[in-house]
Amino acid sequence: MALHVPKAPGFASMLKDGARHYSGLEEAVIRNIDACKEFGQTVQTCYGPNGMNKMVINHLDKLFVTNDAATIIRELEVEHPAAKMLILGAQMQENEVGDATNLVIILASQLLKEAEDLIRMGLKPTEIADGYEKALDKALEILDTLSCMEVKNTKDVEQVKKAIRTAVMSKQYGHEDFLAELISKACITILPEKTTFNVDNVRICKILGSGVLKSExxxxxxxxxxxxxxxxxxxxxxxxxxxxxxxxxxTETKGTVLIKSAAELTDFSxxxxxxxxxxxxxxxxxxxxxxxxxxxxxxxxxxxxxxxxxxxxxxxxxxxxxxxxxxxxxxxxxxxxxxxxxxxxxxxxxxxxxxxxxxxxxxxxxxxxxxxxxxxxxxxxxxxxxxxxxxxxxxxxxxxxxxKDGRLTAGGGATEIELAKQLAAWGETHPGLEQYSIGKFAQSLEVVPRVLAENSGVKAKEVISSLYAAHAEGKKNVGFDIEGEAGDCKDCCESGVFDLLLSKKWAMKYATNAACTVLRVDQIIMAKRAGGPKPRDTSGPMDQDDD
Structure with a gap:
């Protein structure tokens, strides 16, 4: 007589043996937020000109040494479903703008970190997500007013160089002026009159030897x-x-040719x-x-x-x-x-x-x-x-x-602090529970100057307080000074640190969407993996367990 073994009670009883199921705030939402926070902390040390490099060895044993978030996430095979949401947001940013992928991950993970505090206070994740979406709409509205310069003529090398310089600076600090000039010239010489600019028309040919300043x-x-x-x-x-x-x-078929004389041999070929x-x-x-x-x-x-x-x-x-x-x-x-x-x-x-x-x-x-x-x-x-x-x-x-859009905003965290200041003031006028989420959204934006300061080895709290003090006096373009004395702030427009308004706009959209999607997940159901047993891990001793 066969014994009947009862399955686990509840939803798990409907799933195949070996499937995993998590539900509720503690199990699903907080777990997902923790994974995203960990992932955010991994890439945020790469942010900015003083960011550290990561050494990534992909599944083909190819070595990458870079601080480019897009490359890091492309070569890391992240399995966690919630962290994958952030990666999808960053990949969309890469396809749409091609820059500021790191900003998407940092901002999304910070939004989730702030959301965790609100969940522990007793707010529902859906209420937080709704508040975040309202804050995003308002933030994009404010962002349009923060443009401090516009590139009207995309054929003018000097104007274009100013915009490109900051993007290059975050990857190749020290060679930004030389590389920005090369890129500006390469792009302007092929800019068509009517059709849109095609990124693929600028090619790169790498030749070993000499130094970067010999590039042309x-x-x-x-x-x-x-x-x-x-x-x-x-x-x-x-x-x-x-x-x-x-x-x-x-010839397609094989054949045998019998040659009888020297004349036939010469005629044959x-x-x-x-x-x-x-x-x-x-x-x-x-x-x-x-x-x-x-x-x-x-x-x-x-x-x-x-x-x-x-x-x-x-x-x-x-x-x-x-x-x-x-x-x-x-x-x-x-x-x-x-x-x-x-x-x-x-x-x-x-x-x-x-x-x-x-x-x-x-x-x-x-x-x-x-x-x-x-x-x-x-x-x-x-x-x-x-x-x-x-x-x-x-x-x-x-x-x-x-x-597409020639407007530029001040870099160095100046735009984010101004947005945070105006959003926090706007959030206080809301009577409902949304004001908490809007306040947290504003606080999350502080992550940009904070990470820039931390990566430069400066006390982040001092930098943020001095930035807020400057912005309270109406100096909208004051950001963190990477090149100055520890904790210095400066007017980023005067010192030529600009960010593309378009990339900020899309980064905030994708980061908020990714964070809200993660917050709205209340159950994780993981089916049992297909296929037979896992292949033996040959890296350790032979008698290790295979589970």
């Missing part, structure tokens, strides 16, 4: 490749792009050679000056390419081929056929150059719609150049934001 902007595309042919320079030439190898076609020569000649007759191949270029084909005075480049990356096709206006052909005039692209100049001991191929393209510029980054190590690349990405994204 090249208009066109730069590849770390060698030129296959004897000809190394072409001007005002037509470009044919092939995704297939430029070589004699292999001559047919293949003649066919290949005819193909290359047809390409040359179409007016082609440069052949770009996505596969290998055979020795025989190369002989005929040299014979017909063409330049040959081999690119291994499909991505590069697609971008080059877009830049030159060519159509990438899948078979080795003579291109028509529509399938050929144009390049002003294609030539071989050398930087340090690295050979590069430069494609200069001058057409209006597909102008590209490449920032050639120099540096002593690959990790260092990767970090510079991330700083440049942020700068280019800020430029994209400037093209």
């Amino acid at each position: 902007v090249v208009s066109g595309m730069v590849f770390r490749r060698n030129i296959e042919s004897n000809i190394t320079k072409k001007e005002n030439c037509k470009v044919a792009i092939y995704t297939c190898p430029v070589d004699a076609m292999q 001559r047919g293949e050679e003649t066919q290949l020569e005819n193909q290359i000649k047809a390409i040359a007759d179409a007016g082609t000056g440069v052949i770009v191949s996505g596969g290998k270029i055979g020795d025989m084909a190369l002989h005929y390419i040299n014979k017909y005075n063409m330049l040959a480049v081999r690119l291994t990356s499909k991505w590069d081929i697609r971008r080059l096709a877009k830049a030159t206006g060519a159509i990438a052909l899948p078979r080795l056929t003579a291109p028509t005039s529509e399938e050929l692209g144009m390049a002003d100049k294609v030539y071989l150059d050398e930087l340090g001991d690295t050979e590069i191929v430069v494609f200069k393209v001058g057409s209006e719609e597909s102008r590209l510029s490449t920032i050639v980054v120099r540096g002593s190590t690959d990790n260092y150049m990767d970090d510079i690349e991330r700083a440049i990405d942020d700068g280019v994204n800020v430029f994209k934001g400037l093209c």
Whole structure:
């Protein structure tokens, strides 16, 4: 007779064995808030110019040394569902603005930390979330009034440089002026008249050696490749792009050929050679000056390419081929056929150059719609150049934001303190329980100057009190001075520390939405994992338990 084993009572009885279920304030809400607080504390030490780096080794054993929150969260595989909410908010910020991802996580985790105090006081999580949403609406309203400068002409290097400088400063403190100028030039040279600015049109080519100050902007595309042919320079030439190898076609079936005489042997290979020569000649007759191949270029084909005075480049990356096709206006052909005039692209100049001991191929393209510029980054190590690349990405994204909305606000925590001051005053006029949530929302905004101060090794409380004192006198643009004496404050507009209003706006939206979503979760139901037993962890002794 089989014994009937009773299951756990309540909701858990409906789930499969091994499923986990948490509900209620203590179990679900507070647990989630704790996870988000921990996650927020991890990335907040990276915030600002004095932020620390994190060393992340991803699942492929690739090493990242960076203080870029977007890279950290992309390479960390976070499992906790509530912390994942914050990551989703940060990823949305990355897609929308491309900068201030760290701000989303820091602000969201701070909002949840403040919410925990209110929950312990007896407020319902839904009431807190409602209050936060009201505070957000008011904060965005106030934010529109706090613009202290506007970039009206996005083709003016000096104006654009001011906006990009702060974004670069948080990643590459010390080289911000040099890099901001490089990025401004690269973006302005390719800014189209009518269509919107495309971030992908600014490419980065990293070449090991020398120092960051030897980096430069090249208009066109730069590849770390060698030129296959004897000809190394072409001007005002037509470009044919092939995704297939430029070589004699292999026969599909295997066959045995019986050759009886020397004449038959020479005739046998001559047919293949003649066919290949005819193909290359047809390409040359179409007016082609440069052949770009996505596969290998055979020795025989190369002989005929040299014979017909063409330049040959081999690119291994499909991505590069697609971008080059877009830049030159060519159509990438899948078979080795003579291109028509529509399938050929144009390049002003294609030539071989050398930087340090690295050979590069430069494609200069001058057409209006597909102008590209490449920032050639120099540096002593690959990790260092990767970090510079991330700083440049942020700068280019800020430029994209400037093209949409040129308004800038004061950086250094000045905007957040002003928002906190005005929100706290507005919250006190509310009669209901919302005033507590609005007050806490205002307090959460103090996290920005506080983290900047802590990362700079300054007492945060003193900084925040002196900021409030300055703002009470009507100095709206006073923020924390990173470069001054300990605890100093300064007018950020005068010292040129600006933040993009657009990135602040989206960061506050995504942070509040993420925090409210986490607050509105009252049950966590985790199904049993699919699949068999977990693979044995080989890192420890062999006789360890497998649970």
